[in-house]
Amino acid sequence: MNVLVVGGHGQIALRLLRLLADRGDAARGLVRNAGHAGDLEAAGATPVVLDLEGDADLAEAVRGADAVVFAAGAGPGSGPERKRTVDLGGATKLIDACAAAGVSRYLMISAMGVDRPGHSGPMAPYYEAKREADAAVRDAGLDYTIVRPGRLTDDPGTGRVEVGSPLDHGGEVSRDDVAATLLAALDEPRSAGVQLDLIGGATPIDAALASLIAR
């Protein structure tokens, strides 16, 4: 499988690229900083240097991919403007690039709770950008899977999770298990059209994903 992970130097992205490369898939990661290329190569991935917020043509990078994964984010240190240009604008730019390049499989890393009304305070622009990005992905006619993790941790993965569409309670999940869930979704075409909340739990990832597909 040829997979382009956008935001390829992100913490989840690097884990996913390593999983893909370790089993022989063509793992490509889009990074904006050429200085990050070596970290991708060390993970077995091929870096593609392109700034999502710049003018470069993303469709060329997308062309030839079997799937794309949006793993970029402006991050907690950024202001509301970059929530619009990265978390929303980057995601919609990737949608447009997929249309231009004829790629239909799009996995999105979102966040639990973005559709809950009444967000206020400094996180509100983030939730708003992610909510709009997810809606754009759902409305684009793509074979999407939207993965909405709870609070991310760097704990070692367990391979076991709890999922729901949506879940009625929050929780946390390791970045390892988010990456493993994205890999499982890439391997399961019937996860197209699924949007899931994801936290750590007791169910093996494949079975958790299957429980949503069966519904």
Ligand SMILES: NC(=O)c1ccc[n+]([C@@H]2O[C@H](COP(=O)([O-])OP(=O)(O)OC[C@H]3O[C@@H](n4cnc5c(N)ncnc54)[C@H](OP(=O)(O)O)[C@@H]3O)[C@@H](O)[C@H]2O)c1
């Ligand atoms: N933190 C939480 O508890 C939580 C919970 C649920 C969901 N999430 C979501 O999960 C996502 C992934 O998490 P993570 O920890 O893997 O994120 P992360 O480590 O912050 O990775 C985000 C990546 O996006 C890249 N990026 C930013 N602007 C870019 C641009 N203009 N062009 C290309 N790449 C760009 C960053 O590159 P640089 O290194 O160059 O800045 C960074 O490598 C987050 O973005 C967030 O939306 C987070």
